[in-house]
Amino acid sequence: MPFRDRPTEGDMLERTQELFSFLQGEDAPEGWTDASLKLSAQKAWSVIYYLQEWFGIIPDHFERCDNCGDLFDTEYEGAYIDEESYRGYGMKKRDIGKHFCDGCCPAYSYERCDDG
């Protein structure tokens, strides 16, 4: 497997997204022979969260959107919906405690999600 330089701060989100895909059995690095990983997105995110919170390897300002599931950097986009902010973002009470990327907040489609 070819060696890659340590990720810089600028490409850390991209590397984290690659890890997120890899843990789900997609986008294995070139030369990688063990393709047995096939975690659900939720389990893959749990591994990344562990590396964020217990090792501090991955910045903890990366979050997973609770609507579309994409990873994003909260220092540049998205919102965490708390008790104070949900009305301001046009969100519903059930969104409290969730993270949303720019694409989903505040343009979060309730029509699509209402029956869920």
Ligand SMILES: [Zn+2]
């Ligand atoms: Zn989203």
